[in-house]
Amino acid sequence: MKRFAGNLIPKADTRNMILWGLAGMVAMSIGMTVAFIVDVSALSIVFTALYVIVFGVTLGPLVWVMTADIFPDSIRASASSFCIGINWLCNLIVGVSYPYISDALTDYAYVPFVVLLAIFYLFALKLVPETSGKSTEEIQAEYDSRREK
Template sequence: MDLLPFASLFSVGGVMSFVWFFEIGLGPIPWLIAAEMFPPRSRTTATSIATMVNWLGLFIIGIVFPTMQSALGDYIFVPFAILLVLTLAFSLKFVPETKGKTLDEIQEEINPY
């Protein structure tokens, strides 16, 4: 029984750490990419779609996570790690670097026609 208070504090700390690292890492990516990759005339639509896809994905994860946890047990985060590696590979190959570029330069690189 003495470990119970420690375990609950550890759980809260783990959740807070996850939220913090998510928000400084992958959390804002849909909004950042939509804001930098689309021209002003379609930026609001792109941001809306990115937001919808982001929340839909989170909803699906919330629905299937208990089933996945029952099936995978201790290996529950392996599918997420695989998706993260695939996302990294996709980003490195297809998402252009936008640092120090104007919106016109970014648009020219994405759509040269």
């Protein structure tokens, strides 16, 4: 899937792929919730597979590209390390907390993730710049111009 995403990035732009990925993940999470509510296990399998595919060609590989793109050279290594650590910490939190969320919310266990993904979509829409085809200096200039507003 990384190869597919690598071929798609120049055509679709990084920011657009992130937004489409988040929107797709929201839709698939809603689909999984509906599949659990109506108790159609085949449908939940389809939505799970589609979720994995959407993630695998968008956010999965793109967070690493964006992490390297958005930080200036002077802090790139430290900032990337910090971001990777936060990524793994969030994975741990989701992995540990999901059984409790599932027990408490049963068929609605994906609703908190839908809400979070929607928030992440709005965050990306507002704050994530396009980085495709731009130098680090151009990206930093865009951040600087946003800060001045």
